[in-house]
Amino acid sequence: MVALDLFGDLMIELNINGTARSVDADPSTPLLWALRDTLKMTGTKFGCGIAQCGACTVLVDGIAVRSCQQPIEGLVGSEITTIEGASGKVAEALHAAWVEHQVPQCGYCQSGQIMSATALLTDTPKPTDADIDAAMQGNICRCATYVRIRAAIHTASEKLGAA
Amino acid sequence: MNAITTTRRGMLALCVGAGTGLVLGFRVLEAAAKDAVPAAASAEFNPFVSIDGTGKVTVIVKHLDKGQGVATGLATLVAEELNARPDQIVVEFAPSDSRYKNLLFGMQGTGGSTSMANSFDQYREAGAAARQMLTQAAAASWKVPAAEVKIEAGELRHASGKRAGLGEFAAAAGKLPVPSPVVVKKPEDWIYIGKSFPRVDVRSKSEGSVNLFAMDLHMDDMLVAVTARPPKWGAKLRGFDAAAAKAAPGVVGVIEVPQGAVVLARTTWQAIKGRELLKLDWDESGAELRSTDAIFAEYRALADKPGVTVRNTGNGAKGIEGAAKIVEATYEFPYLAHAPMEPINITILYDGKSAQFWTGSQFQGVDHGVASQVLGLPPEKIAIHTMWAGGSFGRRAIYNAHYFAEASAIAKAWGKPQPIKLVYTREDDIKGGYYRPAFLHKARVGLDKDGNILGWEHRIVGQSILKGTPFEAMAVKNGIDDTSIEGVSDMKYANAGMQVDLHTTDVKVPVLWWRSVGHTHTGYVMETMIDELATAAGIDPVEYRLRLMKDDPRKVAVLKLAAEKAGWSKPAPEGRYRGIAVHHSFGSYVAEVAEVSVKAGKIRVEKVVCAVDCGIAINPDNIAAQMEGGIGYGLGAILHDAITLKDGAVEQANFDGYKSLRITEMPVIEVHVVPSTEKPTGVGEPGLPPIGPAVANAVFKATGKRVRELPLARSGLV
Secondary structure, three states, rough: OEEEEOOOOOOEEEEOOOEEEOOOOOOOOHHHHHHHHHHOOOOOOOOOOOOOOOEEEEEEEEEEEEHOOOEEHHHHOEEOOHHOOOOOOHHHHHHHHHHHOOOOOOOOOOHHHHHHHHHHHHHHHHOOHHHHHHHOOOOOOOOOHHHHHHHHHHHHHHHHOOO | OOOEEEEEEEEEEEEEEEOOOOEEEEOOOOOOOOOHHHHEEEEEEHHHEEEEOOEEEEEOOOOOOOOOOOOHHHHHHHHHHOOOOHHEEEEEEEOOOOHEEEEEOOOOOOOOOOHHHHHHHHHHHHHHHHHHHHHHHHHHHHOOOHHHOOEEOOEEEEOOOOOOOOOOOOOHHHHHOOOOOOOOOOHOOOOOOOOOOOOOHHHHHHOOOOOOOOHHHOOOOOOOEEEEEEOOOOOOOEEEEEEHHHHHHOOOEEEOOOOOOEEEOOOHHHHHHHHHHOEHHHHHEOOOOOOHHHHHHHHHOOOOOOOOEEEEEEOHHHHOOOOHHHHHHHEEEEOOOOOOOOEEEEEEEEOOOOEEEOOOOOOOOHHHHHHHHOOOOOOHHHHEOOOOOOOOOOOOOOOOHHHHHHHHHHHHOOOOOOEEEEEOHHHHHHHHOOOOOOEEEEEEEEEEEOOOOOEEEEEEEEEEOOOOOOHHHHEEEEEEEEHHHHHOOOOOOOOOEEEEEEEOOOOOOOOOOOOOHHHHHHHHHHHHHHHHHHHHOOOHHHHHHHOOOOOHHHEEEEHHHHHHHHOOOOOOOOOEEEEEEEEEEEEEEEEEEEEEEEOEEEEEEHHHHHEEOOOOOOOOOHHHHHHHHHHHEEEEEEEHEOOOOEEOOEEOOOOOOOOOOOHHOEEEEEEOOOOOOOOOEEEEEEOOOOHHHHHHHHHHHHHOOOOOOOOOOHEEEE
16 A cells, blocks of 8 residues: 655655556645646546546546645545546547537546546436536536537437437 | 630640739649559649549648638539539649638638639639630540530530549540630539539548647657746746756757757657656746736827828718717727647657748748748748648638748757657647737717717727738738728728828737738627617618618618518517628628627627628538638637736636637527529628627627627626
8 A cells, every 4th residue: 555665755656547657746636637747647637636626536436526626645546537547438439529529628627527527427317407517517628518418428328328 | 804825735824914013833743654454544634623543533622620611612613613513522732832821812822712712713723724625635536526515413424425433534624734724614604613522621621630730740759849938028047957857758858949848758748747847947037027907007008199090081070070979988898718629739850951840830831831940941941741630710821921930949959860740739739828919999979860970089099919920921911900990991981081090019928910811800899889879860771871881882782681581670589689790891791780698798690690691602601600600719719718827927727718619508599592693702800790799889788788798707797
């Protein structure tokens, strides 16, 4: 869980996308920066740093959280899923629906959108518009692709239901 | 007319006549000198198209794609002329190079919704030239007339049954002289234009966008820089104590540059934490110390005095005297930040003799020159690698290339040849200036008893975007910045008489174009005033506009289409109220009907029906996306946003104080594209101007209140 590196510094061991990763960063470092700068996993985006925009959304034990507010020391023993590890039926259905509806414009927020939508469809396979609003309201898209995000989540839900 | 002619073997001149007078010369690279491996042979047909031995077509994109879809748009044009399959096409951003000028700007750059407009002929001709060279090469090999060889589904074909991939003849074709004339396809033969070619970037952007954005770059030995900049504009760094910052984990240095004090660290987080430990001493003696309240008080006083005359047509404002009815209104528009999702960032690698930059560069022409100046290097020693940008909305089209200048200054001061990524935090972005300028409008209009406009007096007060910039000569005439008045000065409603004047104010807040520029406020004023006048005249607002704009058929057509699709002639559904607006900007015409509801005094925009005429609709789905985006971006601003100053310091810092539209507030949107054979015009910006006035007009229907001070939150309506 917690190990020492060659120089005797603390290394935090995290379970990311099913793989144990040793992170050579201060234990108070937010997961966002450990992912992006230490592990070079840049699919998780920096947008605001104060849990207002959702660009940094990852799943911790299946729950969508803002990685900019999660010090790595608190995540030891948790299962962390990032956009790089977003696989399986729900993620694939979402990716396909994102393509079908041509959702992204600039695309910078879309990793976070997909992660929030993954958590939503995993818990609520048949979401209403209100469910979608509640689950996705933490994810800002400055390009305002919201109409398509909503449609794509419904499409993914239908495909998953039909499968 | 554009013409491509061969000047001598291997040389191609693309002469762009009519207006621009530009002549671009470029060499067609001898394809695949290493003929030994024909499968890998690759040919660069012209600066915009190359094809490799596998038949993969690379389209070199001269514009920045910040979400508006230009990479897909340019790929569409080349694919169209080559009859290539979408899966054959890849895109690459062009280097910073004069061959890639925006033909409407005269320099390389993206903006003003000009990308497809200036490239429409150029990229089709580039694709057509490649097609003609490929069919010739195949014809020579197959010993058939070139006219009988076709490209279909990305494959060379002849009626005899002969077939070949494009890659098979790419190298040979690349050696042929460039055809003259280049013949583009006829519109009736188009297979992609008008049919929503799939976006080239959707899959990767849905899967984490690896290596697309500059913010995500990592290089060996890279440092991250964050800068402590003045808390007020015009303040100067008197001194600072960096001892604590230098001792912080990961911090490798603290340096001073003209822009402020810079912390360099191994990681972004360490740089941000290190900066918090700086003790900074600012000299505010020359700084902007006013609050926005005081600035607006000055603007209101100015609005009572005549300014510089912008327009005085017909009887000017004379008709107002003796009018049966006079409508008078004053409007206030706040400063607005762009706040693209990807905060500004730039990576520089400088070794003392040359420099490379990686960023979502929008004005490569300016960025290149500024970098060269600050670094003291000749332009040929500078390279800009344009990356996909996480939004811009105008923010990256920056006339002084300030973040290129800052990165250059940092690299020079640091002096070690290692890559440095300069990062803005969201707070740096929101507080960093380059806002849509605050504006005040005062309008006074006289009507006769039938509602006819007898005279229109209009005064505009605000900062010039372009005064004092390299673009001043282009856009500022007789002290009048066209971006302050566009949308009012050219309005066609007041034929009897109109007088417009302008006060250009002096505030130290740096200002910039923000998606649709002057039209952000002028469109709002014009289209809510027309609604007020229609109300005063007791005439339906659609009917009223139609009376006033008989000589504007394209505007009439979008207005009618939006009204029809929104069911304007029938009453709004129970509890819903409609407002309409129409505006012409960047060559395109857009009308929008907004439908709002009210609950406990708070309004909600439920639905927007949009009609757009942007000439030939190259990609209808992308046009719809840009209308949706323009509506959402504009709606967020008019509902919530204002940058305010308290004693010169910006009061907002992040998305908590400077709110963005969220999915919960996004209306249902319907977009209708008017079929057209006119040249394509812009779509990135023109969807925005009508949304504010359409909503405000609906709010009036719903509440009887005229919203003349933005955002709506200021009136407690949201």
